[in-house]
Amino acid sequence: MTWLITGGAGYIGAHVVRAMTEAGERTVVYDDLSTGVAERVPDGVPLVVGSVLDGARIARALTDHGVTGVVHLAAKKQVGESVELPLQYYRENVEGLRVLLEAVTAAGVPSFVFSSSAAVYGMPDVDLVTEETPCAPMSPYGETKLAGEWLVRATGRATGLATASLRYFNVAGAAAPELSDTGVSNLVPMVFERLTAKAAPRIFGDDYDTPDGTCVRDYIHVVDLAEAHVAAARALHAGPGRDLTLNIGRGEGVSVREMIDLINAVTGYDRPPTVTPRRPGDPARVVASADRAATELGWKAKHDVQDMVTSAWQGWTHHHPQAARA
Secondary structure (H helix, E strand, O other): OEEEEEOOOOHHHHHHHHHHHHOOOEEEEEEOOOOOOHHHOOOOOOEEEOOOOOHHHHHHHHHHOOOOEEEEOOOOOOHHHHHHOHHHHHHHHHHHHHHHHHHHHHHOOOEEEEEEEHHHHOOOOOOOEOOOOOOOOOOHHHHHHHHHHHHHHHHHHHHOOEEEEEEEOEEEOOOOHHHOOOOOOOHHHHHHHHHHOOOOOEEEOOOOOOOOOOOEEEEEEHHHHHHHHHHHHHHHHHOOOOEEEEEEOOOOEEEHHHHHHHHHHHHOOOOOOEEEOOOOOOOOEEOEOOHHHHHHHOOOOOOOHHHHHHHHHHHHHHHOHHHHOO
16 A cells, blocks of 8 residues: 555654554655645655645646555644634635545545544533534634535545544644644643743633633544554555544543643643633533544554653754753
8 A cells, every 4th residue: 555645744744654654554745845844754755745736736646656545634723723714724624625535536546534623523512522422613624624524425425435534632742852743733832832931831711610620631642643544544445435433532631730730740840820711612621532443443542641741842842952941
């Protein structure tokens, strides 16, 4: 098998490429490098620079490299930005996916793994989110991911393309410092950024109906997430025509306050957080049931939040050496 990894020079994409390669799969990276970093692509893995909106370039990449499966991670992914730029998000995430699927089906590629998100659920009022929990996304980003799932599933039913949509929960950690998340849109790097600037971490609301009043989330190590992609890719190869929709999480909730306390302990900063007003649209609790992924893929997360924070901090200090001096 040869897998085209769109967005393979990004944070998550680079980990998927690494996991697929270590598992013995051939990989090709397709990335426009708008946020990806070419240096993340391993030696020996071809890099095709291009947009998912460029159908002709995608078609050439599929043919030139004999691609037999696609893992689609390339997308715009900032929730707040999607509210301000909905047209851009629908163009990149939905139209880009349509163009890609058109090229994939025309080339006769049999397998397609789609990067989805827990954002499709919105504010679920349940203890554990299953794949049957109603989807009610609260941002254009979440809407594009749900629309993407519909498009992937419909294409599979119409053409026989084997598909898997993986709904990621909160991703953190790194397999190696140089592959770490350089963005600051997620909680862990947001706290690192505040500590590095000698500022207190922020908690957005402490009056939620949770044990300590702060939001509870399900965190997944990026290494475990990457392994889930390997398992999904192999499941599709082994079962032509399959249609999977799976939560990728740990099934364990961690509150914002608990996560900040752990970050303080790992980094040695020990800077108490300040509480600011709630952010609109933040649900109190979003924790996955990952039972279906275990059943369908034989996959289960192995790393805990201590691993995530420790490896993420090593990556942060790799890119920000001054931060190591608490």
